[in-house]
Amino acid sequence: MNSVVKGLRGFATYMGSLMGEDAYRKYLEHFEATGNSGPAMTEREFWRDRMDRQDTNPQGRCC
Template sequence: MNAVVAGFRGFARYLGGVMGADAYAKYLEHHAVSGHDGPPMTEREFWRDHTDRQDRNPQSRCC
């Protein structure tokens, strides 16, 4: 049963990465290691900025 749960969690993590759900976590990691002076954006600010950038520079995407 443990292997099934571990397999499901791994698949869910993979699917989240493909869908971009982990983008904020990656942003926080990047912010921490790149030496920015100010605090990182909140999750809400991050997703608003992300959406605004996609609208200004449309690239191929499904939706």
């Protein structure tokens, strides 16, 4: 039973990464690693910016 739960959690994590669920965390890691000056975007600002960029520059995506 434990291996089934581990498998399902792994699958959920994988699907979340495909859907971009971890995009904000990756943004923060990149922001800190590159030594930007000033504050990072809030999570709300990040998602709004991401959606605005996708709307103005559509690329191949399912939806």
